[in-house]
Amino acid sequence: MKIDGTPFRTIWQDADGVVQVIDQRWLPHDFRIVPLRTRAEFATAIRDMWVRGAPLIGATAAWGMAVQMAKDPSDASLAETWEVLHDTRPTAINLRWALDEMRRVLSPLPPVMRAAAAAKRAAEICDEDVEINRQIGLHGLEIIKAISARKSGPVNILTHCNAGWLATVDWGTATSPIYHADAAGIPVHVFVDETRPRNQGAQLTAWELNSHGIPHDLIVDNAGGHLMQHGEVDMVIVGTDRTTARGDVCNKIGTYLKALAARANGVPFYVALPSPTIDWRVHDGVRGIPIEERNGAEVTLVQGRTKDGRIESVQISPDGTGARNPAFDVTPAELVTGLLTERGLCPATEAGMGAMFPDLKAAVGG
Amino acid sequence: MKIDGTPFRTIWQDADGVVQVIDQRWLPHDFRIVPLRTRAEFATAIRDMWVRGAPLIGATAAWGMAVQMAKDPSDASLAETWEVLHDTRPTAINLRWALDEMRRVLSPLPPVMRAAAAAKRAAEICDEDVEINRQIGLHGLEIIKAISARKSGPVNILTHCNAGWLATVDWGTATSPIYHADAAGIPVHVFVDETRPRNQGAQLTAWELNSHGIPHDLIVDNAGGHLMQHGEVDMVIVGTDRTTARGDVCNKIGTYLKALAARANGVPFYVALPSPTIDWRVHDGVRGIPIEERNGAEVTLVQGRTKDGRIESVQISPDGTGARNPAFDVTPAELVTGLLTERGLCPATEAGMGAMFPDLKAAVGG
Numbered sequence: 001m002k003i004d005g006t007p008f009r010t011i012w013q014d015a016d017g018v019v020q021v022i023d024q025r026w027l028p029h030d031f032r033i034v035p036l037r038t039r040a041e042f043a044t045a046i047r048d049m050w051v052r053g054a055p056l057i058g059a060t061a062a063w064g065m066a067v068q069m070a071k072d073p074s075d076a077s078l079a080e081t082w083e084v085l086h087d088t089r090p091t092a093i094n095l096r097w098a099l100d101e102m103r104r105v106l107s108p109l110p111p112v113m114r115a116a117a118a119a120k121r122a123a124e125i126c127d128e129d130v131e132i133n134r135q136i137g138l139h140g141l142e143i144i145k146a147i148s149a150r151k152s153g154p155v156n157i158l159t160h161c162n163a164g165w166l167a168t169v170d171w172g173t174a175t176s177p178i179y180h181a182d183a184a185g186i187p188v189h190v191f192v193d194e195t196r197p198r199n200q201g202a203q204l205t206a207w208e209l210n211s212h213g214i215p216h217d218l219i220v221d222n223a224g225g226h227l228m229q230h231g232e233v234d235m236v237i238v239g240t241d242r243t244t245a246r247g248d249v250c251n252k253i254g255t256y257l258k259a260l261a262a263r264a265n266g267v268p269f270y271v272a273l274p275s276p277t278i279d280w281r282v283h284d285g286v287r288g289i290p291i292e293e294r295n296g297a298e299v300t301l302v303q304g305r306t307k308d309g310r311i312e313s314v315q316i317s318p319d320g321t322g323a324r325n326p327a328f329d330v331t332p333a334e335l336v337t338g339l340l341t342e343r344g345l346c347p348a349t350e351a352g353m354g355a356m357f358p359d360l361k362a363a364v365g366g
Numbered sequence: 367m368k369i370d371g372t373p374f375r376t377i378w379q380d381a382d383g384v385v386q387v388i389d390q391r392w393l394p395h396d397f398r399i400v401p402l403r404t405r406a407e408f409a410t411a412i413r414d415m416w417v418r419g420a421p422l423i424g425a426t427a428a429w430g431m432a433v434q435m436a437k438d439p440s441d442a443s444l445a446e447t448w449e450v451l452h453d454t455r456p457t458a459i460n461l462r463w464a465l466d467e468m469r470r471v472l473s474p475l476p477p478v479m480r481a482a483a484a485a486k487r488a489a490e491i492c493d494e495d496v497e498i499n500r501q502i503g504l505h506g507l508e509i510i511k512a513i514s515a516r517k518s519g520p521v522n523i524l525t526h527c528n529a530g531w532l533a534t535v536d537w538g539t540a541t542s543p544i545y546h547a548d549a550a551g552i553p554v555h556v557f558v559d560e561t562r563p564r565n566q567g568a569q570l571t572a573w574e575l576n577s578h579g580i581p582h583d584l585i586v587d588n589a590g591g592h593l594m595q596h597g598e599v600d601m602v603i604v605g606t607d608r609t610t611a612r613g614d615v616c617n618k619i620g621t622y623l624k625a626l627a628a629r630a631n632g633v634p635f636y637v638a639l640p641s642p643t644i645d646w647r648v649h650d651g652v653r654g655i656p657i658e659e660r661n662g663a664e665v666t667l668v669q670g671r672t673k674d675g676r677i678e679s680v681q682i683s684p685d686g687t688g689a690r691n692p693a694f695d696v697t698p699a700e701l702v703t704g705l706l707t708e709r710g711l712c713p714a715t716e717a718g719m720g721a722m723f724p725d726l727k728a729a730v731g732g
Contacts, residue, residue: 192687218662218687220562223619225623254589260630261626300568302680304679317573318569321394324589
């Protein structure tokens with residue numbers, strides 16, 4: 001999407017073939033582009049969340065593999081790179097998907113051919129992500145259109161975390177229908193959950209929407225239930241880090257609470273789901289998906305910009321108080337109105353997902 | 367309760383008769399005591415949340431009336447003071463209760479007798495609050511005891527916002543059962559919701575529990591649903607700013623989301639309810655209670671302590687992004703397991719509340 005009128009992706013090769021990413025840690029206050037030149041740099045960028053969002057993590061891992069293949073295309077290097085990059089964010093299913101895909105393409109090739117093939121496949125994975133998200137947007141646009149036809153004023157959409165274009169290569173998943181609706185002239189307004197602890201909503205989604213000129217308001221994560229209770233939310237769209245074969249949705253911590261509120265108030269709750277994010281091997285998400293517990297400092301410290309323009313972290317709690325920090329939660333499928341995939345809207349059920357993606361399900365023996 | 371071994375209340379008259387409060391805006395980083403000498407100072411202290419929490423707001427308003435009566439005990443002054451202090455926080459039912467009570471006592475008296483009577487009644491209101499909270503704690507202790515008897519390890523209690531002793535004159539409402547359980551030797555552990563936007567959980571509840579030595583962990587407001595889903599929460603106790611005659615609970619924004627999660631996961635959800643917080647004139651809380659919408663800067667700015675020890679606010683969102691900031695929400699009575707009052711545990715129903723408080727209900731013609 002555009003930043004000050006200039007189209008960007010979140011990851012790209014520059015004219016010299018160097019992979020560049022947006023270092024998202026400094027948004028919304030500072031827009032920084034950084035090159036990633038070594039496997040270690042790619043691993044750091046994923047682990048320390050310079051890049052985040054399931055699709056972008058996958059794309060970054062694919063490029064990380066490609067960069068390593070250019071340095072050392074041996075079998076040992078290939079195996080080790082899979083491990084090193086996979087260990088960076090264990091919850092992200094796209095990470096595994098992208099690494100498995102790279103290994104599938106590269107393993108049969110003689111080492112000397114791997115560098116070129118890896119770069120080609122990494123670029124394709126990026127283009128495929130863009131196309132998937134465009135399709136999700138077109139399918140989601142129909143839902144927004146239908147709501148808009150039934151009401152006056154803008155369609156009010158609540159979203160959690162950042163499943164925006166910054167979380168993908170372009171378009172975003174949850175935001176793609178919003179950008180498409182805006183482009184189609186349908187008035188939309190977005191309630192942006194700030195999404196503690198890391199505030200991806202406040203820092204990234206708000207920045208994206210602001211840069212693109214989409215009307216929006218930041219809200220605390222606590223506010224969505226009240227707004228739904230008072231008819232101020234027409235629909236919820238969120239992304240997902242991993243969705244199980246029966247439609248249980250693992251996403252940023254707090255998603256589950258919004259799904260409960262949506263159900264209690266008759267608000268449709270959609271999950272934008274690129275198919276690589278489906279984990280066909282897991283059914284019961286609450287029992288089957290290990291939840292990453294991150295450093296408590298993410299809870300006790302909040303980053304922002306001081307009055308005099310410095311980016312600084314402030315401690316909100318007393319010394320001596322510890323914190324628990326589960327990074328994701330699982331929304332049971334029964335709370336999900338529908339899964340918005342690149343092939344269309346799909347019921348969040350084992351049968352619905354199997355019917356929409358028989359090929360993918362069969363590929364994992366599901 | 368105690369701070370570094372010294373017992374404190376949140377509001378008191380010093381040896382010279384000057385009313386002193388803890389200026390809670392600087393907690394947990396800085397413990398400041400300030401005198402309040404004029405009606406304007408009392409109004410500012412309530413409006414700008416130097417003091418907060420429904421019971422403490424009521425007690426502060428009572429003392430504000432008393433201080434003004436010492437300056438000008440005329441009928442006009444009495445009427446004007448009621449208005450000035452009431453306008454500071456329209457949602458707080460205790461504020462109205464305390465001001466009505468002061469007016470009831472003072473109106474029939476000749477002006478010359480009002481100053482002494484006002485100081486006496488304000489002091490009594492404080493003592494009554496302490497006794498109410500002590501009783502709530504004793505009744506809540508029985509619930510915690512029963513849970514403790516059924517499990518090994520500590521009783522895990524989740525609370526939202528600060529309904530602690532800092533929100534009252536002493537003991538707290540939601541925290542009183544916790545302090546009583548701790549005193550009774552029952553192991554407890556508290557999950558403290560940070561409670562955005564103003565972080566009263568992180569800043570006040572954590573500070574209280576930490577000062578008192580109660581085991582606790584800070585969590586983001588998003589985390590409670592996940593913890594309940596995984597059996598990590600034995601009960602929820604929250605406070606309330608206003609509870610309707612049928613048991614709908616108006617409390618800090620986000621309470622409703624925790625109540626939904628508790629219901630979905632079979633976790634008991636208790637509301638600590640001092641009877642002055644009941645609004646017998648309102649039944650349907652969602653339709654009948656106006657929700658204060660506060661300044662968006664509370665959402666976009668977060669206050670904390672910098673590495674070098676300054677208390678500073680940082681902006682978490684991009685310039686150009688606005689915010690919506692509803693300060694409270696309403697939890698429908700059907701989500702409330704029980705109301706923990708000074709007279710005992712009461713069902714959150716019209717009949718249950720009427721049976722527990724027939725005298726109070728009759729007094730308002732209910």
